[in-house]
Amino acid sequence: MRSVATVKTVLVKTGILLVFATITNFAFTQTPSEATAPKYYLVLLKRPQNPPQLSKEAGDKLQEEHMANIRTMHAEQKLVIAGPFTDDTSLRGIFVLRAESLSQAQEWANGDPAIKAGRLAAEVHGPWAINSDAIHPPSAPEAMEQYTLVFMKEGEKWNAAQPGFLDTLKPHGAFVQQMIVQGKIAIAGHFPFKNPGDLHGVAIFRVGGDETTKLVQDDPTVKAGLLKPEIHPWITGKGVLARGLAVQQ
Numbered sequence: 119m120r121s122v123a124t125v126k127t128v129l130v131k132t133g134i135l136l137v138f139a140t141i142t143n144f145a146f147t148q149t150p151s152e153a154t155a156p157k158y159y160l161v162l163l164k165r166p167q168n169p170p171q172l173s174k175e176a177g178d179k180l181q182e183e184h185m186a187n188i189r190t191m192h193a194e195q196k197l198v199i200a201g202p203f204t205d206d207t208s209l210r211g212i213f214v215l216r217a218e219s220l221s222q223a224q225e226w227a228n229g230d231p232a233i234k235a236g237r238l239a240a241e242v243h244g245p246w247a248i249n250s251d252a253i254h255p256p257s258a259p260e261a262m263e264q265y266t267l268v269f270m271k272e273g274e275k276w277n278a279a280q281p282g283f284l285d286t287l288k289p290h291g292a293f294v295q296q297m298i299v300q301g302k303i304a305i306a307g308h309f310p311f312k313n314p315g316d317l318h319g320v321a322i323f324r325v326g327g328d329e330t331t332k333l334v335q336d337d338p339t340v341k342a343g344l345l346k347p348e349i350h351p352w353i354t355g356k357g358v359l360a361r362g363l364a365v366q367q
Contacts, residue, residue, distance in 0.1 A: 156217060268330060
């Protein structure tokens with residue numbers, strides 16, 4: 119596991135700022151005004167294949183602008199969770215935005231200076247059906263905790279055209295609830311079934327990668343080949359979600 123110093127260096131180099139979210143009582147519930155109520159959108163921050171090369175001065179300036187924009191989004195209650203991945207892939211981090219529509223979330227994400235400059239690219243999914251009561255103010259602004267983020271993607275047996283297919287996914291919801299009750303998952307949710315692409319849900323586990331890998335293999339829909347997990351180590355501010363693992367010094 120990377121040290122705190124190494125993680126902070128990664129954040130500066132990739133232009134991803136770890137933001138500690140503060141959220142008030144915005145419950146994700148079914149109401150008559152659901153169509154216009156703000157929802158939650160997951161933004162994947164990715165490293166483009168050929169990002170522009172910048173001088174140190176230009177890179178430092180862009181980083182400052184990026185950080186200022188994130189602070190502004192946070193102060194305006196647009197940004198509620200953020201954090202970087204700590205493995206070396208094209209995925210650099212996530213934002214969770216509270217917005218009225220996917221197009222609004224995309225607009226906010228695209229306004230980030232690092233994205234405007236082509237150093238990052240934003241891929242927005244949602245609305246993400248999460249329980250916002252699982253998100254809290256940070257307990258220690260300078261501290262971070264380790265989690266394991268799992269993307270639930272289409273498996274080889276996925277067949278949305280099959281009659282009654284939605285019923286075959288119900289065991290996945292039961293599995294997630296069981297993991298939450300057992301203290302293994304901090305937050306999880308699915309995306310609308312009609313959304314394009316093969317990403318259908320995301321769960322953030324409170325345990326390490328090895329344990330998470332074993333646990334998700336017990337998901338009935340994974341066993342049946344309906345869903346396929348993609349697993350990444352991830353960090354966010356201490357206290358934002360239910361307790362994760364300490365980041366090793």
